[in-house]
Amino acid sequence: MRPLLVRGGRVVDPSQGVDATAHVLIREGRVEAVGPSLAPPDEALVLDATGLVVCPGFVDLHTHLREPGEEEKETIATGALAAVKGGFTTVCAMPNTQPPIDTPALVEAVRRRGEAVGLARVLPLGCISKGRQGRELAELADLAQAGVVGFSDDGAPVANAFLMRTALHYSTLIGLPIINHLEEPALARGVAHEGWVASRLGLPGVPPQAEESMASRDIALCALTGGRLHLAHISTAGTVEVVRRAKERGLPVTAEATPHHLCLTDAWLLGEHGEGSPFAPLSARAYDTACKVNPPLRSAEHRDALQQALREGVIDAIATDHAPHTAVDKMGTFAEAAFGISGLETAFALCYTALVVQGGLPFRRLVEALTIGPARVLGERGKGLGSLRPGAWGDLVLLNLAERWTVDPDRFASKGKNTPLAGVTLQGRVVGTVVGGRVVYDARTAAPAGGGSL
Amino acid sequence: MQKVETTPARRKAGSASVPWPHRHILDLDTFAPQEISLVLDLATSMKEVLGREVKKLPSLRGKTVITCFYEPSTRTRISFETAGKLLSADVINMQATGSSVEKGESLVDTLLTLQATACDVLVLRHPHAGAPYLAARWLGRTSVINAGDGTHAHPTQALLDLFTLREHLGTLEGRTIVIVGDIAHSRVARSNLWGMTKMGMRVVLCAPPTLLPWDLLKGRRETPGHPFASVEVETDLDKALEGADAVMALRLQKERMEAGLIPSLREYIALYQVNERRLLRARPGALVLHPGPMNEGVEISPAVAHGSQSVIQEQVTNGVAVRMALLYLLCMPAGGRP
Ligand SMILES: [Zn+2]
Numbered sequence: 196m197r198p199l200l201v202r203g204g205r206v207v208d209p210s211q212g213v214d215a216t217a218h219v220l221i222r223e224g225r226v227e228a229v230g231p232s233l234a235p236p237d238e239a240l241v242l243d244a245t246g247l248v249v250c251p252g253f254v255d256l257h258t259h260l261r262e263p264g265e266e267e268k269e270t271i272a273t274g275a276l277a278a279v280k281g282g283f284t285t286v287c288a289m290p291n292t293q294p295p296i297d298t299p300a301l302v303e304a305v306r307r308r309g310e311a312v313g314l315a316r317v318l319p320l321g322c323i324s325k326g327r328q329g330r331e332l333a334e335l336a337d338l339a340q341a342g343v344v345g346f347s348d349d350g351a352p353v354a355n356a357f358l359m360r361t362a363l364h365y366s367t368l369i370g371l372p373i374i375n376h377l378e379e380p381a382l383a384r385g386v387a388h389e390g391w392v393a394s395r396l397g398l399p400g401v402p403p404q405a406e407e408s409m410a411s412r413d414i415a416l417c418a419l420t421g422g423r424l425h426l427a428h429i430s431t432a433g434t435v436e437v438v439r440r441a442k443e444r445g446l447p448v449t450a451e452a453t454p455h456h457l458c459l460t461d462a463w464l465l466g467e468h469g470e471g472s473p474f475a476p477l478s479a480r481a482y483d484t485a486c487k488v489n490p491p492l493r494s495a496e497h498r499d500a501l502q503q504a505l506r507e508g509v510i511d512a513i514a515t516d517h518a519p520h521t522a523v524d525k526m527g528t529f530a531e532a533a534f535g536i537s538g539l540e541t542a543f544a545l546c547y548t549a550l551v552v553q554g555g556l557p558f559r560r561l562v563e564a565l566t567i568g569p570a571r572v573l574g575e576r577g578k579g580l581g582s583l584r585p586g587a588w589g590d591l592v593l594l595n596l597a598e599r600w601t602v603d604p605d606r607f608a609s610k611g612k613n614t615p616l617a618g619v620t621l622q623g624r625v626v627g628t629v630v631g632g633r634v635v636y637d638a639r640t641a642a643p644a645g646g647g648s649l
Numbered sequence: 650m651q652k653v654e655t656t657p658a659r660r661k662a663g664s665a666s667v668p669w670p671h672r673h674i675l676d677l678d679t680f681a682p683q684e685i686s687l688v689l690d691l692a693t694s695m696k697e698v699l700g701r702e703v704k705k706l707p708s709l710r711g712k713t714v715i716t717c718f719y720e721p722s723t724r725t726r727i728s729f730e731t732a733g734k735l736l737s738a739d740v741i742n743m744q745a746t747g748s749s750v751e752k753g754e755s756l757v758d759t760l761l762t763l764q765a766t767a768c769d770v771l772v773l774r775h776p777h778a779g780a781p782y783l784a785a786r787w788l789g790r791t792s793v794i795n796a797g798d799g800t801h802a803h804p805t806q807a808l809l810d811l812f813t814l815r816e817h818l819g820t821l822e823g824r825t826i827v828i829v830g831d832i833a834h835s836r837v838a839r840s841n842l843w844g845m846t847k848m849g850m851r852v853v854l855c856a857p858p859t860l861l862p863w864d865l866l867k868g869r870r871e872t873p874g875h876p877f878a879s880v881e882v883e884t885d886l887d888k889a890l891e892g893a894d895a896v897m898a899l900r901l902q903k904e905r906m907e908a909g910l911i912p913s914l915r916e917y918i919a920l921y922q923v924n925e926r927r928l929l930r931a932r933p934g935a936l937v938l939h940p941g942p943m944n945e946g947v948e949i950s951p952a953v954a955h956g957s958q959s960v961i962q963e964q965v966t967n968g969v970a971v972r973m974a975l976l977y978l979l980c981m982p983a984g985g986r987p
Contacts, residue, residue, distance in 0.1 A: 394864035397778035397801025397836065474876050476679035479786050482779030526757050528777035530799070 198222040199632045200235040204244025204593065208251055209563035210570075210582035219249060221589035221632035229583050242634070244593055247626060250562050252284025252590030254569040254581045256374075256451055257349070257427060257514035258539065260286070260317070262308065263301075264293025269519040269610045271308045271317060274539070277517070277609035278315035279636040281539040282565075282625040284590035285316040285580050286517075287573075290327070290343075291350035297322040297333045299341035306342055314635045316590070318344045318576070323353055323362045323373060332361055339369040344576040347374035349427055354380050356412060363413075363422025370574060372425040372449070377409040377434065378490065386530055388491040391473060392461040396482060398529060401491055407433030414441045417448055425572055426450040428516050430490040432500035439509045449572045451514035452501050454542045455615070458549035461492045463615050464529075484525045484532035485615040488518070505564060506556055512569035513561075515542045519611020537611030541602055543594070545616065547623030558596075593627035600624055669978050673785045673793040676802035677843040678876075685848060689812050691974035692967070698735065699970055709738035712980045713768040717743040717759065718796070719775045724941060724965070725796050725806070729772045732972035738980070741768070756780060760787040769980055772796050792979040800834045806940055807840035809971040811848060813964050814895055817936055822849035827889045827931075829855040829921055830899030830948050833862045837940040838899060846877060853881045855889040856921070859910040886921055887930055895936040898923045898949040914947060924950035928958065936960050 201219040206229060208214075218233040219226065235241055255278065261269040269277075271288075278286045288305055290296030296305060302319045309317025321338035323346045325331045335346060346366065353359040353375055362373050382405035387393035389400025410426055414437055417424040426438060429450050441448040463469045464487075466480025486492055504510045518535025525532045543565070550556040570581030579588045601620045604612035628636035667687045671679065698704055714733040718726050726742065733740040745759065756775065760783075763771060770792045773781050778799030785793045797803040811821065818824050826845060832838040832854050839862070845852050854861060866882060869875045883889035890896060901917060911917050923937065937949075937959045945951045954961060 390864050391867070394862050397799050397839065399800075400864070472874075474874050477676060477782070479673070479675070479782050482782050528756060528775065528783055529779045530777040 196224070196632060198227075198236050198239040199242065199589070199629065199634075200233065200239045201242045201244050201249055201591065201593070201629070204247045204249035206249045206583065207559060207562050208583040209559050210251065210567040211584050213583070214559060219583055219591060221629070224589050224631040226583050226585055226587045226589050228585055242593075242627065246595070248594040248596055250592050250594065251566040251581050251583050251587070252592050252628065252630065253282045253543070253565040254285040254577070255283045255515050255517070255539070256287050256425070256512055256569045256572055258286040258288055258517045259291070259519065259535070260288045261292060261519060263304070267521055267610070268524070271305065272312045273608060273610050274517070274519070275309065275312045275314035275317060277539040277607060279628040279630065280608050280625065281541070282543050282592035282594070282628055283315055283539060284592065284628060284630045285318060287318045287320050287344055289347060289349045290320050290322045291348070295322050295327040296320070297325055297327065297338070299337050302338055302341035302343055315630060320345050320347050320374065322346065323348045324358060327351065329353060329355055329358060332358065332365060335362070335365055336369055339371055343371065344573050345372040345374050345425065347376070347427065349374065349376045352376045352378040352380065352409060356416070359413060360416045360420060363416050363424060364420035366422045367420065370423065371576070372423040372572060372574070374425045374427050375409070375413055376427050377406045377413070377429065379405045379409045382408065386487060386491070387464060388461040388493045390461060390494050392464055395477070396464060396529070403431035403433050403493065403497060406431050406490055407437060410434045410437050414438075414446065414448055417441070417446050418444070421447070423447045423574070424449070428453050428456065428490060428514065429510070430456045430493050430501070431497050435500045435504040435509055439504070442509065449511045450509065451512040451569070451572070452505065452510045453514060453516045454538060454545045455488060455492060455536050456490070457498065457501050457505060457513065458545050459486070459492050459615065460495050460498050463492055468615070468619060482529045483615060484527075484529055485536070485613055485617070487525075487529060487532050487534055488536050489534035502550065502554055502556070505550070506560060510564065512572055513542065513546060513564045514569065515539050517609070517611070519609050520613045521610070522612065525613050535611075535613065536615065537604070537607060537609050537613045539609060540607050541614060541616050541621065543625055544600070544621035544623045547596065548621045552622055589629065589632035591629045592625055595624045595626045596622070598622070598624040672979070673781070674804050674975055674979070675781050675785060675793065675795050677804045677807055677840050677847065680844070680847065682847050682849075685808070685811065685844060688808055688971065688974050688978065689815055691977065692812050692970040695973040695977075696967065696970035698973075699966065704735055705737060706735060707737045708977055709733065709736035709980050712738045712770070713741065713766070714738045714770045714772065714976060715741045715743055715763060715768045716772040716796070717745050717774070719745045719756070719780070720797070722774055722797065725774060728965070728968040729796065729972050731969050732976055735969070736973055736976055738976065756783065757787060760784055763791065764788055770794060770976060773798075775799070794975060794979070797836055799836065800839070801836055802840045803836040804840045805968070805972055805975060806837045807844040808975070809964055809968040810837075810841055810897065810938060810940070811844050812967045812971050813938065813960050814936065816967070817960065818894055821845070823851065824894040825851040825853065825892065826895040826897060827853045827855055827893045828897045828899065829886055829889065829923060831860045831901055831905055832856050832899065833860050834902065834905065835899045839865070841897070842877060842880065846879060851879065851881070853883055853889045853893065855883050855886050857911055857917075858884060860905065886927060890927055890930040893931040893935055895938060896923055896928070896931060897938040897940070899940065900942065901944060901948050918947060922948060922950060923953055925952050925956070928953055934958060938964060940964070
């Protein structure tokens with residue numbers, strides 16, 4: 196493969212504290228050098244990044260690719276293309292497929308399929324329990340051997356506290372994170388954040404305490420066992436507090452939040468893109484099922500707490516929880532509609548617009564939460580990801596921070612067109628994506644490129 | 650009991666100039682007080698028709714009304730059907746029960762079919778909150794009337810409650826009503842909250858804390874512009890009833906007990922049943938309402954349900970008049986009022 200020189204961009208790499216105009220040279224799939232005056236090797240392919248930002252490729256800890264079993268919602272191929280369009284060069288594939296990924300053979304199958312597609316790196320996660328049934332521990336060590344980067348029964352919480360204790364304890368053998376979907380089932384019998392909006396709409400609510408109580412339980416079990424605990428898609432101020440305290444105690448606890456929980460509120464359910472007055476009469480746009488997600492979009496006070504936690508580093512990573520669904524899945528009433536937002540292709544622009552442009556978050560911190568933050572959650576298996584240090588994987592993304600664009604789900608590469616952002620104008624666009632030194636996405640051709648120009 | 654005489658002619662004159670902006674009746678949050686008054690005035694005229702020997706009006710000849718009930722409710726369905734027929738509309742009853750309802754896409758499928766039939770009004774009852782909003786989004790020409798959606802709203806019931814109250818009390822403004830029971834899960838109570846507060850009534854909600862919609866009421870005094878700023882909450886029914894002009898008891902669903910929201914029927918009856926002894930605390934002659942169907946002996950004692958202060962049967966008659974008024978307003982182009 197020809198070496199790749201990305202020339203003249205503003206390189207922002209929080210893993211090494213770099214924010215300067217520089218060239219990046221990738222050779223044999225690895226970063227060779229980052230510097231202000233690199234001469235391209237003779238045969239090198241040169242990408243001109245003048246006026247663009249160059250970051251390490253984004254790492255998504257939480258992606259639902261739906262294959263095997265629900266290919267009508269997404270396949271590894273469509274999901275991986277959506278990933279690189281969104282700047283994600285690595286996606287961790289959630290194992291709640293059909294069948295769930297709970298054997299080494301299935302892990303192998305997902306990994307191979309990802310490699311064959313050859314776009315984003317697809318890192319499989321394995322189930323915590325056999326069949327994702329929440330009863331018996333899956334063969335975690337075998338799954339680790341097969342290449343999983345962590346364990347999760349996501350889609351459902353590990354409700355049984357003893358199973359959670361065992362998983363955390365046993366996983367110390369392997370050192371991979373246990374990723375729990377936090378939701379106390381007895382408290383979480385609703386479809387929307389418990390509050391004014393849900394009450395107004397007559398929808399059963401999920402109190403923030405459903406999440407916070409399970410986060411507290413898991414942290415207590417983490418302290419008991421020493422296992423590495425990663426809290427998936429946290430959404431409440433209370434959870435932020437318990438994570439903050441756990442980190443202060445030095446426990447091996449990490450947390451992620453999604454772009455939609457960081458940027459949107461339950462007011463979006465009213466159908467006015469969060470902009471209507473809370474007391475205004477409901478319009479026929481109310482009950483927007485594109486906003487139905489689990490955990491639910493919370494109120495502004497929770498969103499603000501998440502933003503603060505991201506700023507302070509209490510939240511380690513932004514993860515999309517990309518949950519593609521078919522149109523029919525979202526078509527019925529709010530109660531019937533499937534939970535989930537197709538998030539890969541809007542994640543960066545939504546966060547950049549709402550958090551950086553409007554929210555004053557340092558850009559560097561956003562990049563950190565999309566790159567080295569999630570890579571660190573993966574520990575050893577995240578080594579070489581989310582960074583442009585010499586020796587790291589040659590994954591990078593080119594961003595045009597000035598470009599404004601309007602979200603049109605019909606143009607998503609993902610089969611999941613389910614987004615509350617349809618028609619919303621965002622700022623900041625992914626214009627190119629490189630994985631292992633190969634250009635896999637080029638906005639000018641709007642298709643995966645075999646290694647052309649930018 | 651004494652009815653305050655109203656003069657329909659004057660009322661009509663007073664509200665004839667009120668514009669009618671609604672294509673759908675989804676909930677009362679979208680109604681201005683004058684629009685509520687307009688419906689009640691028109692319903693007064695319709696009620697006169699109900700008292701005639703020949704009850705039929707030709708107004709809606711050639712119009713089609715479809716009632717589509719995904720939840721059984723003989724009372725509401727019959728009321729709409731009667732209202733439509735008395736106005737000479739073609740009323741079609743779509744039975745939407747059974748297994749096809751279980752699938753998520755069934756409602757949209759049904760709506761698409763309806764779209765093709767070019768019906769004028771769809772009366773929709775659905776167990777899921779928001780279903781009529783979905784219908785309003787999908788249907789181009791058809792007006793949608795929400796006949797009850799999940800625990801969200803039941804605007805026509807609220808309007809008939811307001812009609813019944815106004816008929817007896819003469820005016821709604823400043824009157825006190827106590828709504829007692831499972832308010833949190835009652836779409837009737839929710840629509841009434843909008844309607845009654847808009848009409849300037851003093852509303853006192855009374856229920857055990859687990860059956861109160863706290864999120865609807867939270868911050869109501871401190872938050873500027875809160876629609877329920879004036880609503881009062883009282884968990885002691887004896888206190889709540891003090892000086893009330895009317896009391897509305899709500900049906901207690903067995904599920905609430907099964908869900909553990911109240912410990913027992915016995916305790917609920919002891920604390921929250923509207924009975925003769927308690928009714929003495931209200932203003933003499935205070936009205937007793939119930940949206941039905943009643944659990945007599947649970948939320949309301951049989952003596953009160955059938956007593957001289959009860960207007961529960963009248964509510965049924967008034968329901969037809971109010972629904973006639975609504976069908977009329979939705980189907981007739983502005984200006985063509987009787
Ligand atoms: Zn989850």
